[in-house]
Amino acid sequence: MSGKLPRAIVFDVFGSVVDWRTSLIDELTAFGAERRIEANWVKLVDDWRGEYIPSLKKVYKGELPWMTLDDLHRASLETLVAGQGIEGLTEADLAYMTRGWHRLKPWPDSVAGLRRLKQGFIIAPLSNGNVSLLVDMAKGADLPWDLVLGCDLFGRYKPAPETYLGAARLLGLEPGEVMMAAAHNGDLKAAKALGLMTAFFARPTEYGPRQEYDLAPTGDWSYVASDIEDLARQLGV
Template sequence: MSPDASPRSVDAVLFDTFGTVVDWRSGVAAAVAEFAQQHGFDADPGEFALRWRARYQPAMRAVRLGEREFVDLDVLHRENLLATAEELGIALDRVDDAEIDRLNRAWHRLDAWPDAIAGLTRLKRHFIIGPLSNGHTALLTNMAKHAGLPWDVIIGSDLTRAYKPDPEAYLRTAAILDLPPERVMLCAAHDEDLAAAQRAGLRTAFIPRPQEHGPAQRADPEPGGSWDVVARDVPDLAARLLDG
């Protein structure tokens, strides 16, 4: 732990959500499998989930660069869903829009990693906790209800009008909480997210999620930066912040 990252050096511990708090790959793959079975599509659910997710950052990049107006993640996810299906030769033209929308909202119905809720519950007794995510408020609220995430506050990207790693995503979140950036910590399993948060003046904590992308994962197997805290999981983060 950084000498400056004492239990009282921050007021809020916020979390990247997709991959850090919830297991998006398993949840999305399960929804794809159900959808494919219902409609008689031949699809590898895990591969579909990975390809769908691979379009996530490129889709947000157009918003960050000002090439299109801000739209929320449901819009981007639906566009990416249709593009992924086309890429894999899956014709959705005969599928009702409502059923496509339900599949798209699989991102609202993701389960937490097994360690997450216990660790968040302990942190909640001492810090403001919430997501610092590219998800919008409705998505993150639905996810919290589905997974039982005990957030104090949910500040979606529709409120900050910025997508990470745009510095405004971090700075506007801190401002909404009426906190200076250095009193806010971001916990994430992704070095790129933490590096951007650190440049914006936030404290940082890394926890590994080696199964986020499945058995073939290569990204972020261990911390790749000088973060304030490196923990095994969310309960270990709570212990390091609170027990020293």
């Protein structure tokens, strides 16, 4: 623990603030039952998230033009639906499924922890999600952000430096006055290299019962907490 306090805290969202896996599995299982569509929804959700990094890398490398995360999610979904032989889905169904990422539920500590942090700090998501996705999610999950920082504001995805430094610039702060908070060590490593403060809290079931990484901090982060409420306690709010 550094003892130094930031002026703003920006959060990774998927997996750090919201439980994407349980949210999507529950929603799609109910959706499939209602529409009488047979599928292995757990596999679809896990494979869908598995396409996340590869699709981002295609954008990084210029193999795909810049597009929002909504567009990447939709393209991945269409590929997976075809590959897994899921039949009977309409255009409206695919649109509804893609927007499931807008309706993710928070981890049990997230809303209370964020409300506490909001008392003493500027708080915002700094996510690879697009602004419209993050605004919808905030409304649905009652996430009390002061502003929303989606990567479509910068035209780049994390871990590009333009995202972390762009957040500080938009807030009118120096990088060292901003803390990146996440359940992912790689996100924090990129932020720290650019001078941001860092906070780690593990989400050991983000990827299900067999998660093998991000179970513990792997860097010298400014703060290490058990969850967002514990981070708020350590920061004195």
